[in-house]
Amino acid sequence: MPRTAPSPTDLRAVILSILPWIEDDGAAVPPRTDPRYSAIAEAVRGSARTLAELAPGQSVEVRIPPFVAVQCVEGPRHTRGTPPNVVQTDPHTWLRLVTGQERWADVAPPRLSASGSRAGEIAHWLPIVPAN
Numbered sequence: 702m703p704r705t706a707p708s709p710t711d712l713r714a715v716i717l718s719i720l721p722w723i724e725d726d727g728a729a730v731p732p733r734t735d736p737r738y739s740a741i742a743e744a745v746r747g748s749a750r751t752l753a754e755l756a757p758g759q760s761v762e763v764r765i766p767p768f769v770a771v772q773c774v775e776g777p778r779h780t781r782g783t784p785p786n787v788v789q790t791d792p793h794t795w796l797r798l799v800t801g802q803e804r805w806a807d808v809a810p811p812r813l814s815a816s817g818s819r820a821g822e823i824a825h826w827l828p829i830v831p832a833n
Contacts, residue, residue, distance in 0.1 A: 719741055
């Protein structure tokens with residue numbers, strides 16, 4: 702997948718293809734040999750890159766290991782060391798936020814870590830692809 706956001710149609714299609722996994726409350730990322738793994742990776746990368754296009758900037762870093770990290774939200778640019786505004790979550794939680802299965806305010810640590818005064822601003826752009 703290119704490092705740009707996919708088309709809304711392509712992103713929606715990949716998300717719908719793994720929607721049962723996203724809706725499963727206790728889901729873990731399957732092993733690489735599982736056919737869903739590549740679709741999950743594509744959905745996580747595509748949705749994070751879509752966020753970066755919707756909220757351009759470099760003041761917040763969003764990390765969804767092991768798949769992607771993007772910078773977004775207008776404001777002071779961070780260039781070295783650990784960014785002051787970081788959001789980190791697992792792929793399952795991220796895709797639940799992206800699809801509106803969960804709300805930002807309802808997700809607690811350790812599933813979602815948001816540090817810095819600007820990190821919570823990404824909630825404004827969620828959900829990206831409502832599942833309903």
